[in-house]
Amino acid sequence: MQVRDYVARRLMILPLLIVGTSIIVFALSRVGGSPIAIYLSHEMTADEVAEIEERYGVNEPLPVQYLAWAAGALRGDLGWSGVSSAPVRQIFPKKLAASAELAVAAGLVAVALGISLGTFAGARRDRWPDHFARIFSISGASMPVFWFGILLLILFWVILGIAPIGRSDPGVFARIAHPTGVYTIDAILAGDAGALWDAIWHLILPAITLGYGTTAIITRMMRSSLVEELGEDYVDAARAKGLPERIVLRRHARRNALIPTVTVVGLSFGFLLQGTVVVEIIFRYPGLGRWLADAVLRGDRATIMAYVLFTSVLFLLINLIVDVLYAYLDRRVVLGE
Amino acid sequence: MGLIIIVALVGMALLAPVLTVPNTPDPAQMPRDWGALNEPPGTPGHPLGTTTSGGDVLYGLIWGARTSLKLSVIVVSITVIIGTIIGSLAGFLGGRIDTVLMRIVDVFLSIPELIFALAIAAVLGPSLRNIILAIAAVFWVKYARLIRGQIIHVKQNEYVDAARVIGDSRLRIYLKDILPNSMTPLVVQATLDMGHVVLIGATLSFIGLAEAGLAEWGVLVSEGQTGISAGRWWVSLFAGGMIFLWSLAFNLVGDAMRDVLDPRMEGR
Amino acid sequence: MTALGVTSTAGPSSQVADYVISVRGVRKHFPIKEGVLQRVTGHVRAVDDVSFDVPRGKTVGLVGESGCGKSTLGRVISGLTDATEGGVYFRLSHAAKDRLDELLAIPEAERSAAEGRELAEIDRAHRIDALGKDRWREYRRNCQVVFQDAFASLNPRHLVKDIIGRPLRIHHEASGTQLTERIVDLLESVGLGSQHLYRFPHQFSGGQRQRISIARAVALDPEFIVLDEPTSALDVSVQAQILNLLHDLQEQRGLTYLFISHDLNVVEHMSDRIIVMYLGQIAETGPSEQIFAAARHPYTEALLEANPAVEGGARAVTRLKGSVPDPARPPQGCRFHTRCPVVTSQCGWEVDDAVTEAELRDSGLDGLSGVSRQSAFSADLTFETEAQAAAFVAQLQAQETPEPLAAALTELRQTGTDVSVRFQPVVPVRLERVGPDQLSACLLHTGQQPAAEAVAR
């Protein structure tokens, strides 16, 4: 199959997957209790309950309810967020900006660090850098994110007393405008170096906490695919041409080893997304993740549904991009099922 | 190394009633000692200290191992069975069944696993049973996909053709040739998941989706977290360390198994 | 064991089976799916209209380069893959075979009802994809396969005892201690012994694994074995051991072999008859000594010349050019014409050949922007500029263009940026008798005159 056809095919399947996901999300909101439970109280009479049911259409057949909900979601109406006491669509962008800033910061560091560490280890197979990378990546994969965050907090906040909590210093927050909601960019737009530093300073620990696991996964993948590529004939052929080891590694082996790593990078985006939930709880970081945690504890289904729907669609899109990139990069790949 | 930790932790889980005096009526709940709140490690009667609500940390750690064992064994066995059945149907029969099943799998995979499990558990309400259900509902998909891929791969082996040539039936070829040779990566994945499931379960209970006061490591970390600013580090540290150890042990063993079982690594 | 073999073969259809296998008009096309909707846009014609017979007790060798369809044909014959068209017949007598050929020669539309019934009857009794359950089981017992890769064809998780015992158990031939005895007998007959019973395949060398495969194949005392490159993965010294083993087993058990290989020397050594395949079709067939001594088809000759031999002698000078064309779009006329050293203008030159020829030159196809194809022999090519169109024409008229190609061109005309290319239409060549029992598909010696009939297409 041509790459172009493959992309077209994936794009065709995409709406199908999105609809499937939305059905699951909708089903979730109807399982184990009434979706309107949050609006009800013990004092209400049967009539009052019926009226609320009527208003939210919950006495309609399920498919009708689904269509009504899906149509609303398409228009951007994701319901009323109980935890924030505001429409979901109003709160969502602010929270998203916060979490995106965190996830992107963590992701960039993880990709850069993971690929270089993996390359370094793979090229020195079974020597100490490799052993170090192995310990690093295995413990990264086994580390509970919340515990790692707490360890960092104990060290930097409790013991050293240098780490900040939250997202910004209140004074600094008030000093500049926040048109984008991404504080680093806001600070740059405002030309305020102090605010930029404050934003970065508040990002460092959460980003490290969030990025560790992802770094570990990328390191491991990069290392093993590099080891595999180094065993290929073309690497020997490159050496037989008289190329220095550095170039054999950089131009030949690493280039091909990056191809399978790309898929992992895409998948790890899911890790970053879900990691924000606990990281934001620990660092009192006001983003999507903490919003979700609050919603979960309060049984606020509209918020949960909006969150799950949004992350899944985002995750789908990212995986689509990654797959297409992979198909493009790997000329050997036989596309198709 | 990993194996030693596993044996120790599983031993601890199995021997929990012997190592401690089980709490009544529900031994899975931590006993509360309202007279000893926030005691640091080394306190008589509470060698590893107590929580804000007077729970004995040592009891929590030991019975937490039991909870983790229960969680991981139940989830992994359920998901392996369901995944194998669905993956086999798709991979072995192929055609339309395969397409439909794999589309469903794709839909499930399009939601990040922790978030999916979180949403399910949230909807079902906070309890360990619901955590188990939620994780199982998310995890079977991975196995289905893994097994399907393996079966399609193994099906192309000449020994499958050889079995057809001697006239064996499809079902027996599946049972004798295809399935046993497809299981290796599944076994590795299941081992890794024994750790992974506990990690996710602990995360869910850390967020607050388990019963309060449950002897579970995630619950303990969560309880201890509030005291960190006051310098009460021990609860979170010990409990989180247990989660880490558990998950590390299974990762180590799983990794070693992959190296041994991976045919590509032969002779390297 | 031989006694058992006799009872098992004593069906009504086996009494006068002069031919263990007869292949008639077999085609195997694999669909190529393309585009967003994965529509079938073409077919790889792995096997394209092949017919031959395998006489009882003989070895027929099937030889050709990779991608010629020999292995696919082996799979069709052994029942592992269904043919797209045509049939494989099991145990035909001389008379039945002749009758079948008569019936098949009648086009389907002109067949009378009686003839149709007769054909259906033959199909039910002999055609492997139409056999009833019991007959199929009998075929399954009597047709076995030995694969190229002995490692891949043995289940790595089964013991040797289970591997060899499996066919016996499935067909309820033996059980318990009797089963073990049979297995040991089989192991000994392939040069292994009872000490090997409880070992796994990976504990053996390549040659020993192939012996295990062979033991499994002969376990049911079959009539016929498809040997699909059984020694290609082995070293010379081990190859000789396996060939000897196959030879001995054939003599002891009266086996019939279909021996598939790319190695001419091995095929010649093993076979009574040889079939040379090229791009899914038979190029030449005949008794093996005759093929080696007096090959008639240019492809066979080229293969023989390229074949290295220990026995010295000057190395041949003629070499085939190019490589095997894409089986999804096999060449018109004679499929070998694109590489044939003695090609004529009548051999099937087509538009694709002109394009390929121009492509070989440095700038022959620059700026090609569109093709409107009326048939394989006629098309209009559109170029971006007139100069590029002129360059294309010039390339085809240049000295390097093979003379037969140039001669086959009936029209090569440039109008502006368009070039119209026409060739004379040609039909595929057929296998024709070129000697006692020797068939070859080549215009040169059969005197087929295709030009006249071709217009009908």
Added chain:
Amino acid sequence: MSATDPTSPASMHSGTGPALAERVPLVSVEGLRVHFTSKRGVVHAVDGVTLDIGDGETVALVGETGSGKSVTAKSLLRLIPRPPGVIAGGKALFRSKMPCPGCRGAGCVDCGQTGRVGEPCTACAGAGCGVCGQSGRSTVDLLTIPEDELRDIRGNRIAMIFQDPGKALNPALTIRAQIAEVFAEHRSDELVSEAGLDDESGRLLRRAVRNRGRFFERRLGSLPPLRSQRRRVDAVLDGRIVEALADTRIPNPVKIMRSYPHELSGGMKQRVMIAQALACDPDLLIADEPTTALDVTIQARILDLIGELQARRGTSVLYISHDLSLVRGIADRAAVMYAGMLAEVGPAEQIFADPLHPYTRGLLAAIPTPGMGRGRLAAIEGTVPELIDPPPACRFHTRCPHAATACARTDPPLAIRQPPDHRAACLLYDDAAEVGERPEDMPDRSAAS
């Protein structure tokens, strides 16, 4: 070495002094040992191989799977993976050549029309000294020279083609990029001067061409003043690549150059490999089973091509193959390897016409040949022995029809059995006294004639 050790096999070739320097072999492998560590012990994959490759000569190294032939070839370029492999001993002396001063590489009587002559030893200017083993030619030991000197030889003086061209070409790079590397690595000076650039700006470009540039240098190279010069170098490079490809009879090299390996057929890929290997006119081409993955008709053409290019350039070829029948047509000399050791070495014709070692005889008899008809072949029974810590013994004695008591305990010497240089390692041709055995333990010579 020849002067100091007259029993050394190389002495047969090297003559006695600088006057005969032209007859000095290009490569002398002496007692090469390569071991691999495994869980079960040390595998003696190559156990004392001594072999010469003369100027312009084709030597075929033949053996079955696991005989150590590929390992021998790879250790000449130190391409053995370490660990687990280790070069445990021996030398691989290489005497490189240079353009003939008489004709500047055009080809004249002095250099036998090849355009290349032996490079004189730097220590003694060709007079013969200890450094060059009295050969007078510049001599290096490939197994011990520093890595960067070896890199100058790899791809430049000694090139290699691999068994599976599909795997030996990098799937992610175009053909152009892969061949360009060879020129850039070894011919950057020529490229820069051919592009008409002076030394000053050339220096930076040379680094850029050779991919040696630091990050900022690379950025600099893409700025206007250097960019245009870089383009000129690229144009010269393109010309060289097209020429190299055209030499291997690849049709439309310009198009091939732009394609990726997966777009080419197997035969075409092997041609690209050959073009890449011969790009710098190497003195020695190591061909490791270059046609095993190809069909017979393609194989024949690749062999023709190698032969033709070799004859034109005077390149020596070390041809590794498992296929004896192939070797007869192409090799001047053949060496038969068995279980890590050489069983027999000699002129190819002689080895085929009159094989001395029982193993060679067995191999030749095991190949079915046209006209021999049906029936049994003379197979060599048994299997290759394990190579883990082998005892001193003829490695073939477990399968040999002539094996006697002595064969199981004495390592037979690879001595000359048929002058001038047909050697075989078999006790059949040795005197009991010379190898320290009792006559009654020696194999029976009368049975082997």
